[in-house]
Amino acid sequence: MDKETWSRRRFIGQAGIGVATAMTAGALESLAGVTLTYPNDGKLALLGGKAIREGKSWPAWPHVDDNVISKIVETTKSGKWSRIQSAQGTVATFEKAFSGLIGSDFCVATGSGTQALSTCVEALNIGPGDEVITSPYTDFGTISAILTSRALPVLVDLDSESFQLDPDEVEKHITPNTKAIMPVHIMGLPANMERIMAIAKKHGLLVIEDACQAPFSRYQGKPVGVIGDLGCFSFQASKAIACGEGGAVVGNNQAMMEECFTVQNRGASRAGKNERIGPKYRMNEFEGAILMGQLDEAKSRFETRDANAKYLSEKLMAIPGLTPQKQYEGTESGSYYNYAMKYDSEEFGGVDRAQFLKAIQAEGVPFTSYIREGLHRAPWVDTILNQQVYKRFYTEQRLRSYRESMNLPKCDEITDRTLVAFWGSAVLLGGREDMDDIVNAVTKVYENRSSLKSV
Incomplete structure (x- = not known):
């Protein structure tokens, strides 16, 4: 996406949410309508700038009282x-x-x-x-x-x-x-x-x-x-x-x-x-x-996580290259053990997921790739195929076809390239300022994506 297109989308996003377009020194309005304050020139923390969440902590979990x-x-x-x-x-x-x-x-x-x-x-x-x-x-x-x-x-x-x-x-x-x-x-x-x-x-x-x-x-x-x-x-x-x-x-x-x-x-x-x-x-x-x-408080915590996740999804949907996890028709609420998104490196100027994650984490936001490989690629598959109990109860042809079926390209794409997430049990118990920090960090990395390509 070129600079002109990005600016136009950003303006439309702001207008749709009713955000004032007046700019102040050192501050920008993110596409998602959250005020983004850049320290100094907005340099990424990964490259020596000040982090969005410097000196802040996330809620503790598990909860003890x-x-x-x-x-x-x-x-x-x-x-x-x-x-x-x-x-x-x-x-x-x-x-x-x-x-x-x-x-x-x-x-x-x-x-x-x-x-x-x-x-x-x-x-x-x-x-x-x-x-x-x-x-x-x-x-x-x-x-x-x-x-x-x-x-x-x-x-x-x-x-x-x-x-x-x-x-x-x-x-x-x-x-x-x-x-x-x-x-x-x-x-x-x-x-x-x-x-x-x-x-x-x-x-x-x-x-x-x-x-x-x-x-x-x-x-x-x-x-x-x-x-x-x-x-x-x-x-x-x-x-x-x-x-x-x-x-x-x-x-x-x-x-x-x-x-x-x-x-x-x-x-x-x-x-x-x-x-x-x-x-x-x-x-x-x-x-x-x-x-x-x-x-007694489990349901209210669930409602807090669900509300914060809905707020994040509304904001992040406006940012190119990061799409919240698809929900099927009829989904009313979610527990959000993790809040997950699909990452599109092309929208981030060719920056691969690993580099994106480093940049986000440096801003103090704990994004990860979550599960690093699908279980179809793990050693247990060969282990059971060599066990007598499986050879006894499944035909040789079935075990051979089973081994051949462990080609799951969409799962590989998710684990290797596209999925980013953060742990929701703790993070989603934060306040709206915490959620805005997540949006701000994503926006900051997006707007500075060109500087990541040379790192």
Whole structure:
């Protein structure tokens, strides 16, 4: 984009937002309508200038206050540290409270989000010889949960604008052995559940939602996590609701949820009968205490993050070369574990993503590339293909075609060139001045993009 076009777009953007066009010494109006004050001549911090956020800090996360501490002390003094010691303990209390907040009929707490996903796979009797379609762009816990039951995780390519599973690719990879689809609500925004549920219904498949990053997100009038057959959440320390490690399975089908309870309780049902295969995935009472200590404010924090993300999207959409993550029709709100964007190096004058990230980070704004490579490029693929259990339950032809299917160009484009993001759990709890700093940093880097090409 040439200088004249940029100036025209900038003026139109200002006029549309109602920003005064008068200029003052040392100050400019950003395209997004946020007053941008440049120290001195506006030199990039990477090149020796003063950073936009010099001397400022972001909100701390996880949040610790007297309420959280008192819950831990109370649990310690009680001597009831395992959920099996009390039917009214912190874990059981949390399960009831969380299902009420999420909007599910039932909840079973686990020791992590990965354990929650693994519980679902096992509870739905998915095992050797079966296939589960899921995303290559996720934490390895998603894949690990499928591998733990010795099923085959089938990875398919993404929508390059939403970073979510492409439903067309999902349908192409369904085989007679496919038992379930595991969509990942990556970054905390809903996947294309309308299409995914339609595909699942057409082919008679189960749907396990990996909503580990997405508590309270809503899509087409429904909370994420209860759209499919089962949904899973994570309470790891970086998540929007945190207890160090922890997770939960939610659902509305009582029979399925009872199977989930039995699986996570090392195969023992609520009646105390040892009924099936199951690891011990129980959440402990200290994790339940920490969660109960912050649950009262969890929804309001979600609303703060969602409102700040919406504000950022409105502003950043006006800046060339940085497009907020695409949201599917019917998306009402997002948890924003990460706030993600698609970076276009051409709009930034040919500056590659790595150099852009260095420039933004120098301004005090913590953009990263997030996941550095898709899981289809990780060593686990060759590991399982050489294991006897997979050779026994999958034909040689199927394993060969599986290896050949690990060519996912859109995912590669996202990880290698286009995605930039920042951690939302903490940053999006900031005030509007903090959000304006993000917009200002992007604008400053854009307006000085030509100086980056020689660095």
